[in-house]
Amino acid sequence: MKYLHGSDVKLHGRLKSTNCVVDGRFTCKITDYGLPRLYDAQNMYDETAPELLKDEKLRRKGTQKGDVYAFAIIASEIVLRGEPFSNTGYSPKAIISRIRRPPPLLRPSIPTSLCPYQVKSMIKECWDEEPERRLTFSQICDALSKVQKGKKTNIVDNMMKMLEEYSNHLEDIVKARTAELEVEKKKSQELLARMMPVEIAQRLQNGETVLPVCYDETTIYFSDICGFTSISAASTPFEVVDLLNDLYTLFDNIIDEYEVYKVETIGDAYMVSSGVPFKIGDRHAPEICMLAMDILSATGSFIMRHMPEVPMKIRIGLHSGPAVAGVVGLAMPRYCLFGDTINTASRMESNGLPSRIHISWSTRECLLKSDEGFQIQERGTVELKGKGVLTTYWLAGKEGYDSHGIKLDEYMNGNRPPPPKEPIKQKPFIPSKRKAVKKGWA
Template identity: 30%
Template sequence: MREGRGGPPVQSKHIGTLEQSFVIIECYNLKEKLSFDKKDMQLLFQMKQIVHDNINPFLGVCVDRPNELMVIWRYCFRGTLEDLLFPTNNETAPGAPGGIGASVASLTSEEGVTIRTRRNDSIDINFKSAFVRDIIKGLDFIHSSSIGYHGALTSSRCLIDSHWILKLSGFGTSRMLYKWRFNNTLSNGDRQFIQPLIPNNELHYYAPEFRTAIRAAVLRNKVEDLEFSNLDGQTYDMYAFGAILYEILYRRRIAETEDYSEGFVEFNGSNGLEALEDDVCIFSAAAEEHLPIFSEFPNEDNTDSTINGFVNERVHPDLVALMRKCFGKPEQRPDANMVRKITDATLKMPGSLVDNFLKNMEQYTNNLENLVREQTGKLEEEQQMVEQILLELLPKSVVDELRLGLRVEPQFYGSVTVMYSDIVGFTSLCSESAPMEVVDLLNGMFRAFDEAISRHQAFKVETIGDAYMVASGVPQQMDSHIKEIASVALLQRDFLCHYEIPHRPSQYLHCRWGFNSGSVFTGVVGITAPRYCVFGTTVTLAAKMENSGQPDKIQMTLRSYQLLSEQFPEFKCAPRGGVRIEGVGTLLTYWLEGLDNELLETARTDSGLQHVPIIPRAGTPPTPPPII
């Protein structure tokens, strides 16, 4: 709202942020500290609890400042219904956070295409139908809720979100504001210029009997007369709905109040406002005199017409009759449920609003083919990147099944080798290093580890911090899984012997490796972020082999040693002896020491590790840091 000539506004609206979400803040100036009685607290609680697709969430009130009340609502990206129906060239729509965006006369699609609505354009009947449907659905829900009625329904309180869903806002607060204005808690400008609580350009949404009741309450000085029953409030809402329906169907305002748009009424004791006790001014009596009496509607001759530059199609006679009832006597007005049935029968909309919106956009997309081609190329690039990332996270066979929409069934594998590796003293290293230094360190190490795996028939299951899990024999079964894991472990160890910590010259990483062979179960866990997981006691024992190992050494179970020595004797192993394993007991384990130098060099060449930058280690390797 604009600040008028006579003093600070009673209400101003701002856009702010609350918990990283945009909100609308309605600010009211106070004369004294505000206090909430039991009814106020109950109403605020009911407003907070109400949830519906066509109800804009009420977030709360703030009275931290002694002279200001802030009422906070959820922000809707596409502004208000009033902005859409009556665009002007000198206003900006809240199409972007902070009110920075296109003109009110422009709409922005989800694809970023800007649509300019000219004065000779008409809103599609499907938009009209959707907005009317959303209003009455929200109103019907409010009337059946504990709140009872809206109380201040206007087109400016019909907000449109980014999905073109209309949501009712501003419900419930009016009954408290009237009371606070009556007892002079709310400021109303100054003695020379009094700003009414109801803006002049919104007065036509309020039923005549409501305005009569307000005047009578002010004259009798009875604040309790400002409390309306739910039935009365609902009839007032249906009057306001009729006014909004009129504006939607005809794209014209019921009343033009530009002469009073600032909302300030001069108060000098001789202009007929002496009845306003203690400067109580809920609405302007002068503005009320300019409100029309509804008797005629455009297009009653069943022909199309042009009103204010907009071409209007013929309105269904049932809708005209509905508006007449809404503007009639209170006992003649239909309830929200009846209105919903009438509007559903007359405003039939095939498909969703989004479907129809896409069809209407065709006239604005002469250059769409080039845009689609360009965006399609980018999409294909993104899809390739996504697929490449998926292949890093999931086996190719699993990715293929997921792409086809198939369910990946859990699998049992009788003979698999699982290996774990872990950096020794990683916790201490992290505490003494900057975050980016730790990230660079892990990137360099894991890049080499991944390169080694890519040249062998093994699959990286997961990495958690510095822990690294590899499996062979899943999802593709093979007899040489023990050889693949042993080769990967030796290559990783060989790489770390030459990998200098980037931010600590002449210092090197030390790892523990442990693997075990046996049967496992595999499956894909999760929907949003699916993960390929390996389960079983084989996995648990492999982790314990790593945990009970020693720096720069590769430990294996007896089962793995038997497979490796029988099938691939070129690998050199040495017995460690009995090792006490927590939760298992004493196990006979073995060290994997290496293989012939010639075979090792061949394996390094095959794995591609020669392409990884290696800083040669000079002299004797340093003593490993303490195990944490």
């Protein structure tokens, strides 16, 4: 009852001894609460406390003080081992009439010999004629604890106390376990959100079918490490993993500042898309190009921990065009991109040069339309597998671009600061711009 009064239910409204049941653990449980509409439809009201007998509106709703009065009557039944008012000698109608219209005040007579004086005093306070003077269930619990002095007289009573404590704390245990479950669920959701777009992940969790979507305006980024095969051959497996982890953690920190999506990494290959799955209008090409310049600048100061004397160089290829995105697989679903744009971007990377950003004719057209001062150099004709001979371009920089002390054009030409005598801790690379903010992009 103490818990019930502190919950959203607020009160019982029809508390009586027949609503008190004992379960298999010998724990008293309260039933038939939280049903005011059902009782109202059947004209079943609380007719226990004097104030409820006098006021029909209160009788319909019930009160917490009325529950306390009902508890006192139940306590008297336990002490007297009989029905309510069984020792008064009055009929039920006479009892109700005298309770409704005192004086004299009618209550069950409890001999002191049948219970401790403190218990009798508590019962009297609970059935006081004035509701405001009655105890609360918190005060009743404190009073009973003082009577028992925290001790039990026999093994059965001790067992009952342990079962009662277990029952009282069971809900706290459930809440704690539920909170732990929510934390673990949140971790799983965050991990899934890193593997694919949040909206896609939510649909999969809800058991919905994710249909493929066609995106007309996208730019795809591909990069890989030059000489990675030779580096791997001269390194232990742990050193290779540490190298990729250091480098791609650096890349991941940079892409967080842009409106792009990291599709996946395969070995030393790094793939990023812009315009997929977030549509940003004609900003997709400038966004990827700024990202590519920041990554290239960051790579210029990157030092391999186990090979500080070996320069780190990457090739970057960009291409713009339509692409299809969808989820593939059931056991290990992956968010994948398909289309000729992805193949061409991969060809642009493989046919590029170290420390260069190789862009296609379509990406160049998108940059010229943006009119943001990107510096583009014509490379000449290049034969791409499946495409034939095409004219491609180098992205050489951008007007006002700040690469934080790293001269991008010199790095592209192969210049690099001399390596340190001892491996040093990587300095965090600060991207050249703040994270892109959606401003009504389609």
